Amino acid sequence: MTCPHCGATAAPNEAFCPSCGKKIGATADELRHERALELAHKKIETARKWLIAVGIMTWVSGVAFYFIQKSQVEDEIGKVEAQVAQLSPEQRDAAFKTATGMTYAEAVAHDRGQVTMLLIINLALGVIYLGLSFAVRKNALVATVIALLLFVTVIAVSAMFDPKTLAQGVYLKIVFVVALASAVQAAVQARRAAAA
Amino acid sequence: MEPLPPPPSDQCAACAAPLRPGAGFCGQCGHRVGDAPPPPRPVAPPAWPDVRYALVFYFVLLGVQVVTMVLHEVGMGEFTLLWTADALLAVATLVGSIKIRADLVGLYRRGGFRVLGYAAIAAASYPAFVLVALFVHALDVAFHVGRGAETMVGQGIGWNILFVCVTPPVVEELAFRGVIYTLLARHLHAWEALVLSAFAFAMLHLSVPSLVTHVPLGLYFGWLRGRGRSLWPGMFAHALHNGWVLAQDVVGVLPPFGF
Numbered sequence: 277m278t279c280p281h282c283g284a285t286a287a288p289n290e291a292f293c294p295s296c297g298k299k300i301g302a303t304a305d306e307l308r309h310e311r312a313l314e315l316a317h318k319k320i321e322t323a324r325k326w327l328i329a330v331g332i333m334t335w336v337s338g339v340a341f342y343f344i345q346k347s348q349v350e351d352e353i354g355k356v357e358a359q360v361a362q363l364s365p366e367q368r369d370a371a372f373k374t375a376t377g378m379t380y381a382e383a384v385a386h387d388r389g390q391v392t393m394l395l396i397i398n399l400a401l402g403v404i405y406l407g408l409s410f411a412v413r414k415n416a417l418v419a420t421v422i423a424l425l426l427f428v429t430v431i432a433v434s435a436m437f438d439p440k441t442l443a444q445g446v447y448l449k450i451v452f453v454v455a456l457a458s459a460v461q462a463a464v465q466a467r468r469a470a471a472a
Numbered sequence: 473m474e475p476l477p478p479p480p481s482d483q484c485a486a487c488a489a490p491l492r493p494g495a496g497f498c499g500q501c502g503h504r505v506g507d508a509p510p511p512p513r514p515v516a517p518p519a520w521p522d523v524r525y526a527l528v529f530y531f532v533l534l535g536v537q538v539v540t541m542v543l544h545e546v547g548m549g550e551f552t553l554l555w556t557a558d559a560l561l562a563v564a565t566l567v568g569s570i571k572i573r574a575d576l577v578g579l580y581r582r583g584g585f586r587v588l589g590y591a592a593i594a595a596a597s598y599p600a601f602v603l604v605a606l607f608v609h610a611l612d613v614a615f616h617v618g619r620g621a622e623t624m625v626g627q628g629i630g631w632n633i634l635f636v637c638v639t640p641p642v643v644e645e646l647a648f649r650g651v652i653y654t655l656l657a658r659h660l661h662a663w664e665a666l667v668l669s670a671f672a673f674a675m676l677h678l679s680v681p682s683l684v685t686h687v688p689l690g691l692y693f694g695w696l697r698g699r700g701r702s703l704w705p706g707m708f709a710h711a712l713h714n715g716w717v718l719a720q721d722v723v724g725v726l727p728p729f730g731f
Protein backbone atom coordinates (compact mmCIF):
# COMPACT_ATOMS: atom_id res chain seq x y z
CA MET A 277 0.00 0.00 0.00
CA THR A 278 1.33 3.45 -0.87
CA CYS A 279 0.63 6.66 1.04
CA PRO A 280 -1.60 8.99 -1.08
CA HIS A 281 0.08 12.01 0.56
CA CYS A 282 3.81 11.28 0.14
CA GLY A 283 4.00 8.07 -1.90
CA ALA A 284 5.92 6.09 0.74
CA THR A 285 5.05 2.41 1.12
CA ALA A 286 3.01 1.47 4.20
CA ALA A 287 2.02 -1.94 5.56
CA PRO A 288 -1.65 -2.84 4.94
CA ASN A 289 -2.52 -2.72 8.66
CA GLU A 290 -1.00 0.71 9.25
CA ALA A 291 -3.43 3.57 9.92
CA PHE A 292 -0.80 6.33 9.64
CA CYS A 293 1.94 6.76 7.08
CA PRO A 294 5.23 5.89 8.82
CA SER A 295 6.99 8.46 6.63
CA CYS A 296 4.77 11.59 6.74
CA GLY A 297 2.46 10.75 9.72
CA LYS A 298 -0.79 11.48 7.82
CA LYS A 299 -3.84 9.26 8.34
CA ILE A 300 -4.25 6.66 5.59
CA GLY A 301 -6.69 4.08 7.07
CA ALA A 302 -8.86 3.05 9.99
CA THR A 303 -7.07 2.43 13.28
CA ALA A 304 -7.59 -0.77 15.24
CA ASP A 305 -9.66 1.23 17.76
CA GLU A 306 -11.88 2.63 15.04
CA LEU A 307 -12.46 -0.82 13.55
CA ARG A 308 -13.32 -2.25 16.97
CA HIS A 309 -15.60 0.70 17.62
CA GLU A 310 -17.40 0.23 14.31
CA ARG A 311 -17.94 -3.47 14.94
CA ALA A 312 -19.26 -2.76 18.47
CA LEU A 313 -21.74 -0.18 17.12
CA GLU A 314 -22.91 -2.58 14.43
CA LEU A 315 -23.51 -5.34 17.01
CA ALA A 316 -25.33 -2.93 19.34
CA HIS A 317 -27.64 -1.76 16.53
CA LYS A 318 -28.39 -5.36 15.65
CA LYS A 319 -29.43 -6.11 19.24
CA ILE A 320 -31.57 -2.98 19.41
CA GLU A 321 -33.25 -3.89 16.11
CA THR A 322 -34.00 -7.39 17.45
CA ALA A 323 -35.63 -5.88 20.54
CA ARG A 324 -37.66 -3.57 18.30
CA LYS A 325 -39.08 -6.51 16.37
CA TRP A 326 -39.86 -8.30 19.63
CA LEU A 327 -41.71 -5.21 20.84
CA ILE A 328 -43.92 -5.22 17.75
CA ALA A 329 -44.62 -8.93 18.29
CA VAL A 330 -45.44 -8.41 21.97
CA GLY A 331 -47.73 -5.48 21.14
CA ILE A 332 -49.70 -7.56 18.66
CA MET A 333 -49.78 -10.57 21.03
CA THR A 334 -51.11 -8.33 23.80
CA TRP A 335 -53.92 -7.18 21.53
CA VAL A 336 -54.83 -10.69 20.36
CA SER A 337 -54.71 -12.26 23.83
CA GLY A 338 -56.53 -9.24 25.31
CA VAL A 339 -59.45 -9.65 22.89
CA ALA A 340 -59.54 -13.45 23.33
CA PHE A 341 -59.41 -13.06 27.11
CA TYR A 342 -62.22 -10.49 26.95
CA PHE A 343 -64.63 -12.90 25.27
CA ILE A 344 -63.69 -15.79 27.59
CA GLN A 345 -64.11 -13.61 30.70
CA LYS A 346 -67.29 -12.04 29.41
CA SER A 347 -69.03 -15.38 28.92
CA GLN A 348 -67.84 -16.51 32.36
CA VAL A 349 -69.17 -13.35 34.02
CA GLU A 350 -72.50 -13.57 32.16
CA ASP A 351 -72.83 -17.24 33.21
CA GLU A 352 -72.14 -16.22 36.79
CA ILE A 353 -74.67 -13.40 36.64
CA GLY A 354 -77.27 -15.79 35.15
CA LYS A 355 -76.72 -18.27 38.00
CA VAL A 356 -77.01 -15.59 40.67
CA GLU A 357 -80.12 -14.19 38.98
CA ALA A 358 -81.78 -17.62 39.22
CA GLN A 359 -80.80 -17.85 42.90
CA VAL A 360 -82.25 -14.47 43.87
CA ALA A 361 -85.33 -14.70 41.59
CA GLN A 362 -87.74 -15.37 44.43
CA LEU A 363 -86.40 -12.48 46.59
CA SER A 364 -87.89 -8.99 46.47
CA PRO A 365 -85.52 -6.28 45.09
CA GLU A 366 -85.11 -4.90 48.64
CA GLN A 367 -84.20 -8.30 50.09
CA ARG A 368 -81.82 -8.90 47.18
CA ASP A 369 -80.03 -5.59 47.64
CA ALA A 370 -79.81 -6.12 51.41
CA ALA A 371 -78.22 -9.54 50.90
CA PHE A 372 -75.76 -8.08 48.38
CA LYS A 373 -74.90 -5.13 50.63
CA THR A 374 -73.86 -7.47 53.45
CA ALA A 375 -71.87 -9.74 51.10
CA THR A 376 -70.17 -7.21 48.80
CA GLY A 377 -71.02 -3.72 50.08
CA MET A 378 -72.84 -2.98 46.81
CA THR A 379 -76.45 -3.21 45.64
CA TYR A 380 -77.32 -5.97 43.16
CA ALA A 381 -77.24 -3.59 40.20
CA GLU A 382 -73.94 -2.10 41.35
CA ALA A 383 -72.36 -5.53 41.78
CA VAL A 384 -73.43 -6.58 38.28
CA ALA A 385 -72.14 -3.31 36.79
CA HIS A 386 -68.89 -3.74 38.72
CA ASP A 387 -68.28 -7.26 37.38
CA ARG A 388 -69.09 -6.26 33.81
CA GLY A 389 -67.03 -3.06 34.13
CA GLN A 390 -63.94 -4.94 35.26
CA VAL A 391 -64.05 -7.15 32.18
CA THR A 392 -64.35 -4.13 29.87
CA MET A 393 -61.60 -2.28 31.71
CA LEU A 394 -59.24 -5.22 31.39
CA LEU A 395 -59.87 -5.25 27.62
CA ILE A 396 -59.08 -1.54 27.43
CA ILE A 397 -55.96 -2.01 29.56
CA ASN A 398 -54.72 -4.74 27.21
CA LEU A 399 -55.48 -2.67 24.10
CA ALA A 400 -53.68 0.31 25.67
CA LEU A 401 -50.70 -1.87 26.60
CA GLY A 402 -50.51 -3.06 22.99
CA VAL A 403 -50.52 0.56 21.83
CA ILE A 404 -47.76 1.40 24.33
CA TYR A 405 -45.57 -1.52 23.13
CA LEU A 406 -46.05 -0.55 19.48
CA GLY A 407 -45.41 3.11 20.34
CA LEU A 408 -42.20 2.09 22.09
CA SER A 409 -41.15 0.07 19.04
CA PHE A 410 -41.30 3.32 17.06
CA ALA A 411 -39.57 5.26 19.84
CA VAL A 412 -36.66 2.77 19.79
CA ARG A 413 -35.44 4.38 16.57
CA LYS A 414 -35.60 7.86 18.13
CA ASN A 415 -34.12 7.09 21.54
CA ALA A 416 -33.18 3.45 21.95
CA LEU A 417 -32.08 3.75 25.56
CA VAL A 418 -35.20 5.42 26.97
CA ALA A 419 -37.59 3.27 24.90
CA THR A 420 -35.95 -0.06 25.76
CA VAL A 421 -35.70 0.76 29.48
CA ILE A 422 -39.41 1.71 29.65
CA ALA A 423 -40.33 -1.43 27.68
CA LEU A 424 -38.27 -3.66 29.98
CA LEU A 425 -39.72 -2.15 33.18
CA LEU A 426 -43.26 -2.25 31.80
CA PHE A 427 -43.05 -5.84 30.55
CA VAL A 428 -41.65 -7.21 33.83
CA THR A 429 -44.12 -5.17 35.89
CA VAL A 430 -47.08 -6.44 33.85
CA ILE A 431 -45.88 -10.03 34.37
CA ALA A 432 -45.67 -9.37 38.13
CA VAL A 433 -49.11 -7.72 38.29
CA SER A 434 -50.75 -10.49 36.24
CA ALA A 435 -49.14 -13.10 38.48
CA MET A 436 -50.54 -11.37 41.55
CA PHE A 437 -54.08 -11.58 40.20
CA ASP A 438 -53.63 -15.12 38.93
CA PRO A 439 -50.33 -17.01 39.63
CA LYS A 440 -51.09 -19.38 36.73
CA THR A 441 -50.31 -16.60 34.25
CA LEU A 442 -46.67 -16.75 35.31
CA ALA A 443 -46.28 -20.13 33.61
CA GLN A 444 -48.10 -19.07 30.42
CA GLY A 445 -45.52 -18.68 27.65
CA VAL A 446 -42.75 -18.63 30.22
CA TYR A 447 -39.99 -19.36 27.67
CA LEU A 448 -41.23 -16.59 25.41
CA LYS A 449 -41.25 -14.22 28.37
CA ILE A 450 -37.68 -15.15 29.32
CA VAL A 451 -36.47 -14.74 25.74
CA PHE A 452 -38.13 -11.33 25.48
CA VAL A 453 -36.76 -10.11 28.82
CA VAL A 454 -33.25 -11.23 27.84
CA ALA A 455 -33.59 -9.58 24.42
CA LEU A 456 -34.80 -6.32 25.98
CA ALA A 457 -32.13 -6.33 28.70
CA SER A 458 -29.39 -6.89 26.17
CA ALA A 459 -30.89 -4.14 23.99
CA VAL A 460 -30.71 -1.76 26.96
CA GLN A 461 -27.08 -2.69 27.49
CA ALA A 462 -26.40 -2.29 23.78
CA ALA A 463 -28.12 1.11 23.75
CA VAL A 464 -25.96 2.29 26.65
CA GLN A 465 -22.80 1.08 24.92
CA ALA A 466 -23.83 2.48 21.54
CA ARG A 467 -24.37 5.87 23.10
CA ARG A 468 -21.01 5.75 24.85
CA ALA A 469 -19.31 4.65 21.63
CA ALA A 470 -21.03 7.44 19.68
CA ALA A 471 -19.86 10.01 22.24
CA ALA A 472 -16.23 8.78 22.18
CA MET B 473 20.16 5.93 42.26
CA GLU B 474 20.74 4.70 38.78
CA PRO B 475 19.08 6.67 35.92
CA LEU B 476 16.07 4.97 34.33
CA PRO B 477 16.89 3.06 31.15
CA PRO B 478 15.77 4.88 27.96
CA PRO B 479 12.59 3.46 26.38
CA PRO B 480 13.26 0.90 23.68
CA SER B 481 13.43 2.74 20.38
CA ASP B 482 11.58 -0.02 18.47
CA GLN B 483 8.33 0.75 20.32
CA CYS B 484 5.96 3.73 19.93
CA ALA B 485 6.11 6.02 22.97
CA ALA B 486 2.35 6.74 22.76
CA CYS B 487 0.72 3.38 21.99
CA ALA B 488 3.61 0.87 22.44
CA ALA B 489 3.02 -0.61 18.97
CA PRO B 490 6.19 -2.00 17.33
CA LEU B 491 7.89 0.59 15.06
CA ARG B 492 9.34 -0.17 11.67
CA PRO B 493 13.07 0.55 11.48
CA GLY B 494 13.63 4.04 10.08
CA ALA B 495 9.97 5.09 10.34
CA GLY B 496 9.31 8.73 11.27
CA PHE B 497 5.80 8.07 12.58
CA CYS B 498 4.00 5.21 14.33
CA GLY B 499 1.85 3.33 11.81
CA GLN B 500 -0.81 2.58 14.42
CA CYS B 501 -1.44 5.93 16.13
CA GLY B 502 0.45 8.50 14.05
CA HIS B 503 2.70 9.60 16.94
CA ARG B 504 5.98 11.18 15.80
CA VAL B 505 8.96 9.02 16.76
CA GLY B 506 11.19 10.79 19.27
CA ASP B 507 8.42 13.08 20.64
CA ALA B 508 7.45 12.86 24.30
CA PRO B 509 4.42 10.62 24.88
CA PRO B 510 1.13 12.59 25.09
CA PRO B 511 -0.60 12.87 28.49
CA PRO B 512 -3.17 10.09 28.98
CA ARG B 513 -6.70 11.12 27.99
CA PRO B 514 -9.27 11.05 30.80
CA VAL B 515 -11.61 8.06 30.41
CA ALA B 516 -15.32 8.54 31.26
CA PRO B 517 -16.60 5.95 33.74
CA PRO B 518 -18.70 3.25 32.05
CA ALA B 519 -22.45 3.96 32.11
CA TRP B 520 -23.75 0.39 32.04
CA PRO B 521 -23.01 -0.55 35.71
CA ASP B 522 -24.99 2.47 36.94
CA VAL B 523 -27.91 1.87 34.55
CA ARG B 524 -27.92 -1.83 35.48
CA TYR B 525 -27.88 -0.90 39.17
CA ALA B 526 -30.91 1.37 38.68
CA LEU B 527 -32.76 -1.43 36.85
CA VAL B 528 -31.95 -4.03 39.50
CA PHE B 529 -32.97 -1.56 42.20
CA TYR B 530 -36.36 -1.14 40.49
CA PHE B 531 -36.83 -4.91 40.22
CA VAL B 532 -36.02 -5.35 43.93
CA LEU B 533 -38.67 -2.75 44.83
CA LEU B 534 -41.09 -4.52 42.48
CA GLY B 535 -40.31 -7.78 44.31
CA VAL B 536 -41.11 -6.09 47.63
CA GLN B 537 -44.46 -4.95 46.22
CA VAL B 538 -45.22 -8.48 45.01
CA VAL B 539 -44.31 -9.94 48.44
CA THR B 540 -46.68 -7.39 50.02
CA MET B 541 -49.51 -8.49 47.76
CA VAL B 542 -48.81 -12.15 48.53
CA LEU B 543 -48.95 -11.35 52.27
CA HIS B 544 -52.32 -9.69 51.61
CA GLU B 545 -53.52 -12.80 49.77
CA VAL B 546 -52.53 -15.11 52.63
CA GLY B 547 -54.63 -12.99 54.96
CA MET B 548 -52.27 -10.75 56.88
CA GLY B 549 -54.20 -8.07 58.80
CA GLU B 550 -54.52 -4.76 57.00
CA PHE B 551 -52.70 -2.69 59.59
CA THR B 552 -49.85 -5.21 60.05
CA LEU B 553 -49.58 -5.45 56.29
CA LEU B 554 -49.35 -1.69 55.89
CA TRP B 555 -46.44 -1.17 58.21
CA THR B 556 -44.72 -4.36 57.05
CA ALA B 557 -44.95 -3.16 53.45
CA ASP B 558 -43.64 0.28 54.34
CA ALA B 559 -40.80 -1.18 56.43
CA LEU B 560 -39.77 -3.60 53.64
CA LEU B 561 -39.81 -0.81 51.05
CA ALA B 562 -37.84 1.50 53.35
CA VAL B 563 -35.19 -1.15 54.09
CA ALA B 564 -34.80 -2.04 50.40
CA THR B 565 -34.53 1.64 49.47
CA LEU B 566 -31.99 2.38 52.20
CA VAL B 567 -29.83 -0.63 51.26
CA GLY B 568 -30.00 0.41 47.61
CA SER B 569 -29.04 3.98 48.40
CA ILE B 570 -25.83 3.07 50.29
CA LYS B 571 -23.88 2.88 47.04
CA ILE B 572 -24.47 6.54 46.15
CA ARG B 573 -24.87 7.89 49.69
CA ALA B 574 -22.51 10.83 49.08
CA ASP B 575 -24.70 12.17 46.22
CA LEU B 576 -27.89 11.57 48.21
CA VAL B 577 -26.64 13.38 51.31
CA GLY B 578 -25.99 16.35 49.02
CA LEU B 579 -29.63 16.24 47.89
CA TYR B 580 -30.78 16.44 51.52
CA ARG B 581 -28.38 19.27 52.44
CA ARG B 582 -30.03 21.72 50.06
CA GLY B 583 -33.44 23.22 50.69
CA GLY B 584 -34.11 23.39 46.97
CA PHE B 585 -36.44 26.38 46.93
CA ARG B 586 -37.09 29.48 48.99
CA VAL B 587 -40.34 30.16 50.82
CA LEU B 588 -42.05 31.41 47.67
CA GLY B 589 -41.24 28.18 45.84
CA TYR B 590 -42.71 26.08 48.62
CA ALA B 591 -45.77 28.33 48.67
CA ALA B 592 -46.21 27.72 44.93
CA ILE B 593 -45.93 23.95 45.48
CA ALA B 594 -48.56 24.18 48.20
CA ALA B 595 -50.86 26.22 45.96
CA ALA B 596 -50.43 23.76 43.07
CA SER B 597 -51.13 20.71 45.22
CA TYR B 598 -54.91 21.12 45.29
CA PRO B 599 -55.51 21.50 41.52
CA ALA B 600 -53.08 18.62 40.94
CA PHE B 601 -55.05 16.45 43.35
CA VAL B 602 -58.34 17.47 41.72
CA LEU B 603 -57.06 16.38 38.29
CA VAL B 604 -56.01 12.99 39.68
CA ALA B 605 -59.32 12.58 41.53
CA LEU B 606 -61.27 13.49 38.38
CA PHE B 607 -59.52 10.75 36.43
CA VAL B 608 -60.20 8.17 39.16
CA HIS B 609 -63.81 9.33 39.23
CA ALA B 610 -64.08 9.06 35.45
CA LEU B 611 -62.80 5.46 35.60
CA ASP B 612 -65.46 4.67 38.20
CA VAL B 613 -68.20 6.26 36.09
CA ALA B 614 -67.07 4.38 32.97
CA PHE B 615 -66.39 0.95 34.45
CA HIS B 616 -67.98 0.92 37.93
CA VAL B 617 -64.69 -0.29 39.38
CA GLY B 618 -64.95 1.78 42.56
CA ARG B 619 -62.66 4.51 43.77
CA GLY B 620 -60.55 2.15 45.88
CA ALA B 621 -59.74 4.18 49.00
CA GLU B 622 -55.94 4.31 49.18
CA THR B 623 -56.04 5.20 52.82
CA MET B 624 -56.76 3.03 55.84
CA VAL B 625 -59.32 5.21 57.56
CA GLY B 626 -60.35 3.51 60.80
CA GLN B 627 -56.99 3.12 62.55
CA GLY B 628 -56.87 6.57 64.09
CA ILE B 629 -55.84 9.72 62.28
CA GLY B 630 -52.25 9.60 63.57
CA TRP B 631 -51.47 6.29 61.89
CA ASN B 632 -53.27 7.47 58.75
CA ILE B 633 -51.12 10.56 58.56
CA LEU B 634 -47.94 8.55 59.19
CA PHE B 635 -48.63 5.87 56.58
CA VAL B 636 -50.19 8.15 53.95
CA CYS B 637 -48.49 11.53 54.26
CA VAL B 638 -45.10 10.77 55.81
CA THR B 639 -43.60 7.39 54.92
CA PRO B 640 -44.55 7.21 51.19
CA PRO B 641 -43.16 10.66 50.35
CA VAL B 642 -39.95 10.07 52.31
CA VAL B 643 -39.28 6.56 50.96
CA GLU B 644 -40.54 7.04 47.40
CA GLU B 645 -38.72 10.33 46.87
CA LEU B 646 -35.48 8.72 48.08
CA ALA B 647 -36.05 5.69 45.82
CA PHE B 648 -37.16 7.36 42.58
CA ARG B 649 -35.93 10.94 42.68
CA GLY B 650 -32.95 9.94 44.83
CA VAL B 651 -31.44 6.62 43.74
CA ILE B 652 -32.89 6.04 40.24
CA TYR B 653 -32.82 9.66 39.00
CA THR B 654 -29.31 10.30 40.37
CA LEU B 655 -27.79 7.12 38.91
CA LEU B 656 -29.35 7.72 35.48
CA ALA B 657 -28.53 11.45 35.44
CA ARG B 658 -24.83 10.58 35.78
CA HIS B 659 -24.79 9.29 32.22
CA LEU B 660 -28.05 10.31 30.52
CA HIS B 661 -29.55 13.70 29.70
CA ALA B 662 -31.47 15.20 32.62
CA TRP B 663 -34.79 14.85 30.76
CA GLU B 664 -34.13 11.15 30.15
CA ALA B 665 -33.43 10.53 33.84
CA LEU B 666 -36.60 12.49 34.61
CA VAL B 667 -38.80 10.50 32.22
CA LEU B 668 -37.41 7.11 33.26
CA SER B 669 -37.69 7.84 36.99
CA ALA B 670 -41.29 9.03 36.45
CA PHE B 671 -42.17 5.80 34.61
CA ALA B 672 -40.48 3.70 37.31
CA PHE B 673 -42.43 5.59 39.97
CA ALA B 674 -45.74 5.16 38.14
CA MET B 675 -45.24 1.48 37.29
CA LEU B 676 -44.35 0.56 40.85
CA HIS B 677 -47.91 1.53 41.80
CA LEU B 678 -48.82 -1.69 39.97
CA SER B 679 -51.77 -0.47 37.97
CA VAL B 680 -51.93 0.30 34.26
CA PRO B 681 -54.77 2.86 34.56
CA SER B 682 -52.87 4.74 37.24
CA LEU B 683 -50.00 5.29 34.77
CA VAL B 684 -52.19 8.08 33.39
CA THR B 685 -52.04 9.98 36.66
CA HIS B 686 -48.75 8.81 38.15
CA VAL B 687 -46.46 9.45 35.18
CA PRO B 688 -47.36 13.19 35.24
CA LEU B 689 -47.01 13.19 39.03
CA GLY B 690 -43.62 11.50 38.74
CA LEU B 691 -42.56 14.04 36.11
CA TYR B 692 -43.65 16.86 38.42
CA PHE B 693 -41.83 15.51 41.49
CA GLY B 694 -38.77 14.72 39.37
CA TRP B 695 -38.83 18.19 37.84
CA LEU B 696 -38.84 19.67 41.36
CA ARG B 697 -35.82 17.49 42.21
CA GLY B 698 -33.93 18.51 39.09
CA ARG B 699 -34.81 22.17 39.47
CA GLY B 700 -33.95 22.47 43.16
CA ARG B 701 -31.30 19.72 43.18
CA SER B 702 -32.90 18.66 46.45
CA LEU B 703 -35.35 15.99 47.58
CA TRP B 704 -37.26 18.28 49.96
CA PRO B 705 -39.54 20.07 47.43
CA GLY B 706 -40.64 16.72 45.94
CA MET B 707 -41.25 15.29 49.41
CA PHE B 708 -43.30 18.36 50.31
CA ALA B 709 -45.40 18.19 47.12
CA HIS B 710 -45.84 14.42 47.49
CA ALA B 711 -46.89 14.71 51.15
CA LEU B 712 -49.44 17.42 50.30
CA HIS B 713 -50.86 15.38 47.44
CA ASN B 714 -51.28 12.31 49.63
CA GLY B 715 -52.69 14.58 52.33
CA TRP B 716 -55.47 15.72 49.97
CA VAL B 717 -56.24 12.08 49.12
CA LEU B 718 -56.49 11.27 52.83
CA ALA B 719 -58.59 14.37 53.50
CA GLN B 720 -60.94 13.32 50.70
CA ASP B 721 -61.39 9.87 52.24
CA VAL B 722 -61.88 11.24 55.78
CA VAL B 723 -63.96 14.38 55.33
CA GLY B 724 -64.43 14.84 51.58
CA VAL B 725 -62.76 17.89 50.04
CA LEU B 726 -64.23 17.79 46.54
CA PRO B 727 -67.85 18.97 46.94
CA PRO B 728 -68.01 21.01 43.70
CA PHE B 729 -67.61 17.88 41.60
CA GLY B 730 -70.34 15.87 43.26
CA PHE B 731 -68.17 12.99 44.39
